Amino acid sequence: xxxxxxxxxxxxxxxxxxSAIIFYGRRHHVRVLDKYLKQNLVSAGGLLQEVAWPTVxxxxxxxxxxxxxxxxxxxxxxxxxKHKHHSHxxxxxxxxxxxxxxxxxxxxxxxxxxxxxxxxxxxxxxxYYKAATSGNFASFYRELEDNRYxxxxxxxxxxxxxxxxxxxxHEKLQKRYWMVSANVINHPVLSHVHASLGAxxxxxxxxxxxxxxxxxxxxxxxxxxxxxxxxxxxxxxxMECAAISHYNFxxxxxxxxxxxxxxxxxxxxxxxxxxPRWSINTFIFKGSDLNKEEILADDExxxxxxxxxxxxxxxxxxxxxxxxxxxxKPQRVDGLEQQTNxxxxxxxxxxxxxGPLLDV
Numbered sequence: 189x190x191x192x193x194x195x196x197x198x199x200x201x202x203x204x205x206x207s208a209i210i211f212y213g214r215r216h217h218v219r220v221l222d223k224y225l226k227q228n229l230v231s232a233g234g235l236l237q238e239v240a241w242p243t244v245x246x247x248x249x250x251x252x253x254x255x256x257x258x259x260x261x262x263x264x265x266x267x268x269x270k271h272k273h274h275s276h277x278x279x280x281x282x283x284x285x286x287x288x289x290x291x292x293x294x295x296x297x298x299x300x301x302x303x304x305x306x307x308x309x310x311x312x313x314x315x316y317y318k319a320a321t322s323g324n325f326a327s328f329y330r331e332l333e334d335n336r337y338x339x340x341x342x343x344x345x346x347x348x349x350x351x352x353x354x355x356x357x358h359e360k361l362q363k364r365y366w367m368v369s370a371n372v373i374n375h376p377v378l379s380h381v382h383a384s385l386g387a388x389x390x391x392x393x394x395x396x397x398x399x400x401x402x403x404x405x406x407x408x409x410x411x412x413x414x415x416x417x418x419x420x421x422x423x424x425x426x427m428e429c430a431a432i433s434h435y436n437f438x439x440x441x442x443x444x445x446x447x448x449x450x451x452x453x454x455x456x457x458x459x460x461x462x463x464p465r466w467s468i469n470t471f472i473f474k475g476s477d478l479n480k481e482e483i484l485a486d487d488e489x490x491x492x493x494x495x496x497x498x499x500x501x502x503x504x505x506x507x508x509x510x511x512x513x514x515x516x517k518p519q520r521v522d523g524l525e526q527q528t529n530x531x532x533x534x535x536x537x538x539x540x541x542x543g544p545l546l547d548v
Contacts, residue, residue: 198354212241215304217344223542224348326483332475346534347512355509366501370470373512376423387449398435425518451507458502469513
């Protein structure tokens with residue numbers, strides 16, 4: 189099918205600048221995310237002005253120190269080293285000093301993934317940029333602009349509903365919540381909400397597929413013992429629980445109004461239980477929210493738990509802003525990607541909704 193052009197119905201204030209951040213790692217998943225991101229670029233009628241793909245580098249730790257010392261000596265203490273890809277570079281601050289372009293150097297351990305990023309993904313879209321950071325992903329937050337808004341996606345987001353970014357940005361601009369999450373399918377907290385809303389029913393595994401069970405509810409499934417504990421075995425570690433979330437979504441998206449089952453309006457993660465952890469698979473924030481904070485290597489703990497408690501602020505999710513998160517590591521270990529066809533179904537869905545994917 190030929191993807192149809194669309195125009196956002198949300199009118200973004202001219203003063204609002206919006207970028208996407210994806211912590212890149214797995215090309216087989218990113219080829220799916222790529223298509224949904226391109227649908228949401230300004231050039232396609234969406235809101236995203238650019239997409240940055242941060243890459244962690246051990247080599248960069250050494251090189252950055254030497255290059256930044258050199259740059260500061262000759263061009264001033266505010267010089268920031270940036271990585272340039274082809275004719276453009278991701279810049280959160282000025283990257284040109286005295287007519288000299290200062291470059292990031294990037295090294296990662298997976299040569300095939302980086303080769304695909306450099307040779308296939310980045311050249312496919314002029315608004316894609318590669319950004320490098322040393323040490324861990326947490327250090328990348330310090331590079332962000334104060335007044336720009338950012339939406340961060342995990343690289344295994346396999347579906348983004350039309351209007352998701354608009355709904356999240358609209359909610360963020362209301363200033364009710366410090367961090368605004370998407371309504372994430374396969375999420376330790378929100379999967380419990382989806383089950384409570386009646387969006388899920390029992391599925392049973394048959395070979396590499398899951399088929400509808402005998403009950404329109406969840407009797408006999410691991411979900412019956414699920415609660416809102418973000419570290420619960422069902423929510424985080426069970427291949428069967430994850431598969432039930434995914435196969436219900438894949439069935440619901442084919443039904444008229446099927447995704448309305450997941451819409452809870454807004455969900456306050458901090459309404460009752462203080463500051464419990466919630467997964468930051470897809471969330472929107474302003475650069476000044478995080479660029480001066482001490483972010484742990486476990487950035488989720490800082491963003492979802494520690495900083496909100498210190499600041500006494502709430503974070504929430506937007507019901508209409510539906511995205512699909514493929515898997516957590518314990519779910520992969522339990523066999524979700526190797527023993528089911530879940531990922532293949534999302535590849536097929538992306539082709540149906542967006543057209544051909546990039547080759548890997």
